[in-house]
Amino acid sequence: MTDLLNALVAFSNFVLIPATAYGAQLALGALGVTLIYGILRFSNFAHGDTMAFGTMLTVLFTWWLQSLGVGLGPLPTALLALPAGIAGTALLLLATDRVVYRFYRAQKAKPVILVIVSMGVMFILNGLVRFIIGPDDQRFADGERFIITARAFKEMTGLDEGLAIRTTQGITLVTAMIVVVLLFWFLNRTRTGKSMRAFSDNEDLALLSGINPERVVAITWIIVAALATIAGVLYGLDKSFKPFTYFQLLLPIFASAIVGGLGSPVGAIAGGFVIAYSEVTITYAFKKVLGYLLPERLEPDGLVQLLSTDYKFAVSFVILVIVLLFRPTGLFRGKAV
Amino acid sequence: MKKLLMASAAAALMAGAASGEEIKVGVAAAFTGPLESLAPPIAAGSELALKQASDSGLFLDGSTLTPVRADTTCVDSAAAVAAVERIITSDRVAGVAGPMCSGATGAVVSNVAVPNGIVVISPSATSPSLSTIEDNGLFFRTAPSDARQGQVMSDLVMERGIEEVAITYTNNDYGKGLASAFEEAYKAAGGTVTITAAHEDGKADYSAEVGALASAGGEVLVVVGYVDQGGSGVVQAALDTGAFDTFVFPDGMVGQALVDRFGTAIDGSFGQNPAAAGEGRELFTAMAEEAGFDGTSAFAGEAYDAAALLVLAMQAAGSADPQVYKDKVMEVANAPGEEILPGELDKALEILAGGGDVDYVGAASVELIGPGESGGSYREVVIEGGELKVIGYR
Numbered sequence A: 001m002t003d004l005l006n007a008l009v010a011f012s013n014f015v016l017i018p019a020t021a022y023g024a025q026l027a028l029g030a031l032g033v034t035l036i037y038g039i040l041r042f043s044n045f046a047h048g049d050t051m052a053f054g055t056m057l058t059v060l061f062t063w064w065l066q067s068l069g070v071g072l073g074p075l076p077t078a079l080l081a082l083p084a085g086i087a088g089t090a091l092l093l094l095a096t097d098r099v100v101y102r103f104y105r106a107q108k109a110k111p112v113i114l115v116i117v118s119m120g121v122m123f124i125l126n127g128l129v130r131f132i133i134g135p136d137d138q139r140f141a142d143g144e145r146f147i148i149t150a151r152a153f154k155e156m157t158g159l160d161e162g163l164a165i166r167t168t169q170g171i172t173l174v175t176a177m178i179v180v181v182l183l184f185w186f187l188n189r190t191r192t193g194k195s196m197r198a199f200s201d202n203e204d205l206a207l208l209s210g211i212n213p214e215r216v217v218a219i220t221w222i223i224v225a226a227l228a229t230i231a232g233v234l235y236g237l238d239k240s241f242k243p244f245t246y247f248q249l250l251l252p253i254f255a256s257a258i259v260g261g262l263g264s265p266v267g268a269i270a271g272g273f274v275i276a277y278s279e280v281t282i283t284y285a286f287k288k289v290l291g292y293l294l295p296e297r298l299e300p301d302g303l304v305q306l307l308s309t310d311y312k313f314a315v316s317f318v319i320l321v322i323v324l325l326f327r328p329t330g331l332f333r334g335k336a337v
Numbered sequence B: 001m002k003k004l005l006m007a008s009a010a011a012a013l014m015a016g017a018a019s020g021e022e023i024k025v026g027v028a029a030a031f032t033g034p035l036e037s038l039a040p041p042i043a044a045g046s047e048l049a050l051k052q053a054s055d056s057g058l059f060l061d062g063s064t065l066t067p068v069r070a071d072t073t074c075v076d077s078a079a080a081v082a083a084v085e086r087i088i089t090s091d092r093v094a095g096v097a098g099p100m101c102s103g104a105t106g107a108v109v110s111n112v113a114v115p116n117g118i119v120v121i122s123p124s125a126t127s128p129s130l131s132t133i134e135d136n137g138l139f140f141r142t143a144p145s146d147a148r149q150g151q152v153m154s155d156l157v158m159e160r161g162i163e164e165v166a167i168t169y170t171n172n173d174y175g176k177g178l179a180s181a182f183e184e185a186y187k188a189a190g191g192t193v194t195i196t197a198a199h200e201d202g203k204a205d206y207s208a209e210v211g212a213l214a215s216a217g218g219e220v221l222v223v224v225g226y227v228d229q230g231g232s233g234v235v236q237a238a239l240d241t242g243a244f245d246t247f248v249f250p251d252g253m254v255g256q257a258l259v260d261r262f263g264t265a266i267d268g269s270f271g272q273n274p275a276a277a278g279e280g281r282e283l284f285t286a287m288a289e290e291a292g293f294d295g296t297s298a299f300a301g302e303a304y305d306a307a308a309l310l311v312l313a314m315q316a317a318g319s320a321d322p323q324v325y326k327d328k329v330m331e332v333a334n335a336p337g338e339e340i341l342p343g344e345l346d347k348a349l350e351i352l353a354g355g356g357d358v359d360y361v362g363a364a365s366v367e368l369i370g371p372g373e374s375g376g377s378y379r380e381v382v383i384e385g386g387e388l389k390v391i392g393y394r
Helices: A002-039 A047-068 A078-106 A111-133 A150-157 A167-189 A191-201 A203-208 A213-238 A243-248 A250-260 A265-283 A287-293 A309-326 B002-018 B039-056 B077-089 B102-116 B128-132 B146-159 B173-188 B207-216 B230-241 B256-266 B279-291 B300-317 B322-333 B345-353
Strands: A146-148 B022-029 B064-071 B095-097 B119-122 B139-144 B164-170 B192-199 B220-224 B247-249 B270-274 B338-340 B358-360 B378-384 B387-393
Touching: A002 A047, A002 A150, A002 A167, A002 A191, A002 A213, A002 A250, A002 A265, A002 A287, A002 B207, A047 A078, A047 A111, A047 A213, A047 A243, A047 A250, A078 A111, A078 A213, A111 A243, A146 A167, A167 A191, A167 A213, A167 A265, A191 A203, A191 A213, A203 A213, A243 A250, A250 A265, A250 A309, A265 A309, A265 B207, A287 B207, A309 B192, A309 B207, B022 B039, B022 B077, B022 B300, B039 B064, B039 B279, B039 B300, B039 B345, B064 B077, B077 B095, B077 B102, B095 B300, B102 B119, B102 B128, B102 B139, B102 B173, B119 B300, B119 B322, B128 B146, B128 B173, B139 B146, B139 B300, B146 B173, B146 B220, B146 B247, B146 B270, B146 B378, B164 B173, B164 B207, B164 B230, B173 B192, B173 B220, B192 B207, B192 B230, B207 B230, B220 B230, B230 B256, B256 B378, B256 B387, B279 B300, B300 B322, B300 B345, B300 B358, B322 B358, B338 B345, B345 B358
Parallel strands: B022 B064, B022 B095, B095 B119, B119 B139, B164 B192, B164 B220, B220 B247, B247 B270, B338 B358
Antiparallel strands: B270 B378, B378 B387
16 A cells, blocks of 8 residues: 555656646647637747747846845745736847738748748847847745745655655746636636637638727737747746757647647647647656556666656657657547648 | 078077077967866966076077977867877977876877877876876876876865765766775775765756765765866755765865855865965966966966976986986986975076986976876865865875
8 A cells, every 4th residue: 555655646746747837838838829820820930039039038127126125925926027027028028020921921931931921030039039048047036945845744644755845846837827827717708808809710700790890919019928928937037048949849849739639739748748648648757656656576777767858849749740750630530720 | 582592591590599499389278168267377387387488598509498389188189189180290399288187188198109209297287097008108197097186185074984875976087086085985984875876967956966965974075076067066955955064175165155156054074175385386377477477376386397307307307308308307306316496497507417316306396206297295274164274285
């Protein structure tokens, strides 16, 4: 019995909890990608760097608040700075839309052209973020670090294995849930949300029924700014903020959105968790867990690791390829790529 | 006009002959690339030694020394080879202090130094593979081989009665070389290594790597990495998940930044880094400050020593011909003879001119062993109460 509990705790500590937090972060990122794909009809490659930009603004505000001595006690100050970060990012995205994307929209440019354009935007944001905050690691998490530490858990339960839950992991889950509920309520219950969905389903019909396209686009960008900034800040709080890693996040985020079905918000969330759980489970060494579960003579000598952790990103790629081969519309019947 | 030119050329030659010749020495460092922040103090260290010897007026009957810089980039061996080739064939340097990184150094020794017969003394290449490189007696280094550090680290772990460790290393020449040197020494001493896993620098999250390490088990985690890179990330993730709470740190990790970041959380962890103590080091640091660079920067002292050894070997041989003076490098570096500290190059030049013996100690307590590399003394460090404490030298 204790063995079973130990195995369960070890599994939760190294797989379940980190993967759930990571999945929530990916899901929020993928929601942004999927909204843009659904409403503006292109794959926004600048999304990773939008997240970096939003996080950067939040980090700067956090530092300012910290210098004033403002804090949230046990919670990270960054939560307080989040609205400012979102507002700044929204302004940036609206400005980009005004200067760049609107021109191509007016010309009814093909999606592939918009994709290339978004790559240009990506490089500019990339440079902008490095120019302002630099390419280095920035740590901005403060407040209580753990909800429960591994040592405290061991003492409490008397088990051999510890279970640690970081505050940032808890915050990630709670925030992600609130954001998702708000987003679905907005899309399904409000007039603006409904007009967005109508625009996404059939642009011409929506225009005929008097929906103002520029308004829909503007609101989409604002929501995307909020999603990207929240996802970026949660990821940065949980891990650390470094512009380059946000650029790298683009791959798992796109994999999540495509696996779930591009344009489908439910799919984006499911996709985020599928990618996160596969990445972590496939690269985890199960030696310890199996050691607890199996009788002694069956105990594995090797690590029982399917893939070395170096190949973490390859997992997203493989899943992406499999989904595109066998079910191009994704799990939740989004639009085909 | 022609006559005037001839006359002035002749005059210049005469003048040159009167005050000895101008001897050029290459200063090869990675001025661009991943170690570019370390390169300026290293180059400045070498150039300081050359300047002191040159200004003394005692070097080879009043010859002067001129440094010639070359950029060896650290990561691009082809560029390093081309850069050193250039200063040898077009500037005609008599010897080279450098290059910095192990990969570049290996390429330069095999492809340039040996074919051209030029002496190369690297201040900072630590890879064990350089100990056995085919060098015709032309290659030396004032930095110790990581094979030695691996042995020292293994001794430290063994003496604490730890018989099972997990190893993680940063995925490059340094990490791989040191990790395997340690693994070899530790296994030979009877220890068990549960896993040797690489980690990439510059990632945001190391929980997956730590998951594998934790699953493999081990009493302590040996972190062969960089303190401002993935090394600290791994330690953080290991502490967070409660996977390990005691760590072993080699030179890439031991530093103030480590305890600044983790404080008392890593109490009881231990490690080693090259000994920076001694009178020579203090003298050099003061000299460097006067000359306007940071003498405490990694391998700056070793760079001073590398250039000083070149100069003293030339003086001892009475010639700047590499084929002649290459045999004198070990002689001037080791006992017997008068001990020479940094800043005493004039004294050493005088002794050598008079046919005496010197034992160059320099900034880094140089003692060349085996194939011409520093024997390497390390200081043993433990972390207690959130502070680094030096508890011994070996």
